[in-house]
Amino acid sequence: MTPPAHRFSVAPMMDWTDRHCRALHRVLSRHALLYTEMVTAPAVIHGDRDRLLGFDPVEHPVALQLGGSEPDQLAEAARIGQDFGYDEINLNVGCPSDRVQSGRFGACLMREPELVADCMAAIRGAVTVPATVKCRIGVDDQDPVDSLFATVDASAAVGVTTFIVHARKAWLKGLSPKENRDVPPLDYALVRRLKRERPHLTVVINGGVPDLDAAEAHLAPDEHGVALDGVMLGRAAYHEPALLGQADRRLFGADTPDVDPFEAIARYRPYMAARLEEGVHLPHMARHMLGLMHGRPGARTFRRILTVESIRPGAGLEVVDQAVEAVREAEAKRDAREEEAA
Structure with a gap:
């Protein structure tokens, strides 16, 4: 059986999901899609590529998450990532840190859906592997319905089909990056609505998912008979990695023993x-x-x-x-x- 690519994944997490972390997660689950920490496009282009991008073949399937807002830079970084062997290139449109705000990328890009679309068009034109977006539902005082659908629709118009949605706003004014992971309320219903109203897109939910029981619930059809395409776990997978040892059986239907x-x-x-x-x-x-x-x-x-x-x-x-x-x-x-x- 070939598992759906995004049915279950481990989130990109700064300072956590380095190559050693991913190698550990891979021995627990053969099928989970793993993500790098966010790497900025200029760092990929000008930095120590082996240190920033090097990974062990055991990690496949593994996606490279890029940060940036300059389409030409992102295209070049994406090409480099594909040449290194990554299975997917993902654009970060959700990180709320001070660093990304000053650099005009991450969550602040939720205010500029057309720029996100330009970036994604450049990435898609540069690589043959899937190009995906990871976003929030909005920032600060934005209406989440308007901001989420505007971001998704603009990128979908240039051919992007997969969106990983952290079901919280990012408050760039007044909350720290740590607080942004917990304080803004979750709106899972809005992510469900996105899938219902854009059924042709692959929609993966992220944010506050504590365990595989919750992941299974997210993957189950709602009252309209519509199911999300995937679930991404972040801190739960890092702090309790043993839960990944059940993922292949429970989420992918693999006929293999759990890994203790x-x-x-x-x-x-x-x-x-x-x-x-x-x-x-x-x-x-x-x-x-x-x-x-x-x-x-x-x-x-x-x-x-x-x-x-x-x-x-x-x-x-x-x-x-x-x-x-x-x-x-x-x-x-x-x-x-x-x-x-x-």
């Missing part, structure tokens, strides 16, 4: 070993594993060992083994107590 945290670490070991050989320090990889044992006995000790021991000079996979063993010991003690109580 112990199996995930076993699969991640060859990747970590290869990177350690290349000189990557263990904390750069271990930090993405901290939530793997969430809810299990010994999870706190697991996090402490990975955090404290991984920064020691020369730290290697023995630190990971020590952390895993702490969880196994805690689980064994729990099982013994339960057996005694029975």
Whole structure:
């Protein structure tokens, strides 16, 4: 079975979804679409491309998210991204940070739907892989219905067919980037309405999705019989990555066993070993594993060992083994107590 490309994805998150994070997420789910952190078009063109864009083939399918508002720059950056092997080029029209406001990209582009369309036309003309938009439902005092539909319709007119919608406004005045992830209210109904009224488009919902139960609910048909095409998880997937181990079965119908945290670490070991050989320090990889044992006995000790021991000079996979063993010991003690109580 070939899974729908956007049925389930992990959001691009600055400082989090680097190549090491994506490699971990990939061992948990074969089918989830993974995204890079946002990379600005000028950085792609003028910066250290191997550092900014390099990724391991195990990460496929993986999309490159670009930031910018200059069509020619974005076209060149998109070409470079495609040459690196990315499966999709995505334009960020949703990030609310001060940095993107000063650079005239991210969420402030919700005010300029025609410019977004010009950018997307340039990207589409430069690459053969899918070109997609990730946006908010509006910014500041905009009417969300007007702003969302204007942004989508303008880009759809130049051939864009896939939109990932973070179902919150971005308040560029008065809220920090962190507050913008939680404070503006979610409007899932508006994203549903977009799909109902633009059924020919692929509409993926994002924002505040806490787990796979919620993802399944978003993918179910509404009272009009219309279903969203996909769900994107952000912080939940990062802080509790083990939930990704059920995604292939639950969301893609794969006839494969779920991947538990112990199996995930076993699969991640060859990747970590290869990177350690290349000189990557263990904390750069271990930090993405901290939530793997969430809810299990010994999870706190697991996090402490990975955090404290991984920064020691020369730290290697023995630190990971020590952390895993702490969880196994805690689980064994729990099982013994339960057996005694029975």
